[in-house]
Amino acid sequence: MKLPAAILTVFASIAVTIDASVYFKEQFLDGDAWKTRWTESKHKSDYGQWKLSAGKFYGDAEADKGLQTSQDARFYALSARFEPFSNEGKPLVVQFTVKHEQKIDCGGGYVKVFPADLDQSDMHGESQYYIMFGPDICGYSTKKVHVIINYKGKNHLIKKDIKCKDDELTHLYTLILNPDQTYEVKINNEKVESGSLEEDWDMLPPKKIKDPEAKKPSDWDDRAKIDDPNDTKPEDFDQPETIPDPDAKKPDDWDEDMDGEWEPPMITNPEYKGEWKPKQIDNPDYKGAWVHPEIDNPEYTQDAAMYKFDNIGVLGLDLWQVKSGTIFDNFLITDDVKEAEEFGNETWGATKGPEKKMKDEQEDIERKLREEEEKSKNKDTEDDDDEEEEDGEEDEEAEGEHDDETDEDAGTDEDSDAKLKDEL
Known part of the structure; x- marks a missing residue:
């Protein structure tokens, strides 16, 4: 019995859905319960502390909560375990969100995928991992x-x-690693890079190497240009670079017994023509650049399993930050590329717009506050200047009144003296 094509398509779709697996997902939606799922390394005693936060601006106060670094100039080491698996014969997708709201100057924003036998309590920078992926600034x-x-x-x-x-x-x-040895890197659900593992990493020796037995023939001429054998140097070409200044004169007070024999200073020779070189012509014996022949590299062996990891079981955050404040969220490890894209749209895609709006509004408020503070400072300065001017005017008025009083007193004294003289 032959089934219709439409029904076969539905069955195929169901099969893909059933086969697809999500190995790890973390959104921090249950408050401090994340501490029971994540393990802090004890390899060092001064690792930086993590806190759950949506940050200063966000699209959703709860959905955007993630793990945030909280101490400056610290190493951080935290990891979460999941059921071990192998990505043999299927894609491996590693995805997460990062927010550097602190204007990061130097620090990591990447994750590491470890084998399941990692000792989480001793995880550190030298712990062997399978994959390290993410931004570094x-x-x-x-x-x-x-x-x-x-x-x-x-x-x-x-x-x-x-x-x-x-x-x-x-x-x-x-990050997507495919079983056909290709990869893809996406940022914000858009491809930014792709290629093959063999070409874009030096994991395998090169397929071809230069033939160690081959040597350039002794008569191989690879000079495109040569000196013109018929070109000769002009007889008057050789001139010294400097000559004694013909206009210089020995000073009148020059004493040869005291100062030695006088010599005129040297100046640049206007007749100097530099080093002579014959003209260049095309080399009639030119054979082109010699290319070293290559042979198959005997050390090269194709490996169709470079993409494969047999015991994936831990996701870790092992990094250094000078200025803290980075938030990690929406972790996902799956073998379903479409599932990862949809999860990204449902999380980051749903809150990116409101987050930017909130940030813009905060910046607008901060800008207005700065402008008001600047206006207030300017007004205070103007008021201080006005007060100084008023104080100056009051002082001048006071001095004027004092002069008038002095004049009046002086006039009164003169009148008394005149009256006294009349009486006498």
Whole structure:
């Protein structure tokens, strides 16, 4: 019996849904219960402390709560365990959100995926991991997305430069490793980089190497230009670079017994033409650049399982921050690319707009407060100037009144003296 194509499509869709798995999901929606699921490393005694917070601005006060670094200039080491699995034959998707609301100057915003045998209480910077993924910022020079893959016990950095987001808003980071040895990096659900594991990492030796037996022939001429053999140097070309100043004269008070023999100062020779070089012409024997022939690298062996990790079981935050305040949220590890995209839209996608609006409103309020403070300062300065002017005017008036009183008193005394003379 042959089933209709539409029914087969439905069955296929159901099969994909059933096969798809979410291995780890963390949104911190149950308050402090996260402390029972996450383990702090005791490898060092002074690791930075985490707190649950939505930050200073957010899209949803509850949904946007995540783990926030709370102490400056600290290492942080925290991890969560889940049921171990292998990604053999299926995609591996690692996704989370990061918000650097503190205007981060230097610090990590990445996660590490560990094997299930990790001792979480002793997790530290040298603990072997499978994958390190996420943004890293330090100064103006480092603003990149790390994609580091451990292959046969050695960590390999991606050879491409992937720029991360460096503003204060929440951003969604997604890494997809496919069983066909390809990968994709997404930021905010948009692809920013992709390629193959073999080409973009140096996990395998190169397929081709230069033939160690091959050597450039002794008569191989790879000079595109040569000196013109017919070009000769003009007879008057050789002139010294400097000559005695012909206009210089020995000072009248020059004493050869005391000062030695007088010599005129040297000046640049206007006839100097520099070093002579013959003209260049095309080399008639030029054979082009010699290319070293390559051979198959005997040390190269194709590995169709570079993408595969057999015992994935822990997600960790192992990083350093100079200025604290970064918030991690919406962690997801799955083998379903579509599930990750939809989860990103339901979380980050739903709150990114309100978050930006709240941030803009806060900045607008802060700007207005600064303007009011500036106006108030200016007004206080003007008032102080006015008071000084008024005090100056009052002092002048007081001095004027004092002069008038003095004149009146002087007049009274003169009148008394005149009257006294008349009486006499």
